[in-house]
Amino acid sequence: MVLIAHISDLHVGAPNFKEDILLEAIRQINELKPDATVITGDLTDNGYYLEFLQAAEYLSDLRGPHIFVPGNHDARHVGNETFEDVFRYRKGTFVMDDLTIIGLDSSEPDLDYGKIGRSQQIWMEEELERASERGHFRVIALHHHIIPVPKTGRERNVLADAGDILYSIIRKGADLVISGHKHVPHVWRVEDTFFVTAGTVSSLKLRGKDINSYNTYYITEDSIRIVLNQVQGERIELASHSLRE
Numbered sequence: 001m002v003l004i005a006h007i008s009d010l011h012v013g014a015p016n017f018k019e020d021i022l023l024e025a026i027r028q029i030n031e032l033k034p035d036a037t038v039i040t041g042d043l044t045d046n047g048y049y050l051e052f053l054q055a056a057e058y059l060s061d062l063r064g065p066h067i068f069v070p071g072n073h074d075a076r077h078v079g080n081e082t083f084e085d086v087f088r089y090r091k092g093t094f095v096m097d098d099l100t101i102i103g104l105d106s107s108e109p110d111l112d113y114g115k116i117g118r119s120q121q122i123w124m125e126e127e128l129e130r131a132s133e134r135g136h137f138r139v140i141a142l143h144h145h146i147i148p149v150p151k152t153g154r155e156r157n158v159l160a161d162a163g164d165i166l167y168s169i170i171r172k173g174a175d176l177v178i179s180g181h182k183h184v185p186h187v188w189r190v191e192d193t194f195f196v197t198a199g200t201v202s203s204l205k206l207r208g209k210d211i212n213s214y215n216t217y218y219i220t221e222d223s224i225r226i227v228l229n230q231v232q233g234e235r236i237e238l239a240s241h242s243l244r245e
């Protein structure tokens, strides 16, 4: 079995950033000993260099491999450049035993909307093909959601090229697509692909009675279980399905 932990939207540097909740989430994740932890953007609130350093310091407490992609907040104030200084890359492919995680950069400097763009789309398709040849479980990680999420008001922030990216992902057969951005945990299934958004792990920009959370994915050869972990609450199963019967 493979276990992936997924945290998003830390918003380090925001007035409503809760350090104690982030540290508690990291402690819980370390206890779970995931095979990888993926952080899908908005690590910082303003993209300031010092915020990146602070975020990197918190996340250095995570044991095991962890993978980052930037969010729209990380692309503010030239954060799109300094992100790479601190986290070494903005997109990349991470290959583990039976698992390939493809991290995409959906951010645009100083803009809130997201876009993958044609060249990154082609690269993603090639990486998905390679992962399929290896027989791997294929994960795509990006900040912006591709499919609108319920209870988030007027939709303005799906990827500008959501239709094209959705088409590529379905056609090339990704198994799991994980995002953040809306601070609302949700699962959609389109054909054989699960699209999962995470809540915010440590910002108080929450909707209704939501509380801070992160997701975990338990993957076997023929099944996936998607769990919402409230940092100061319960563990709630969001979905459980057989894969590609």
Ligand SMILES: [Fe+2]
Pocket: 009, 011, 042, 071, 073, 181, 182, 183
């Ligand atoms: Fe966010």
Ligand SMILES: [Fe+2]
Pocket: 042, 071, 072, 073, 143, 180, 181, 182
């Ligand atoms: Fe965001």
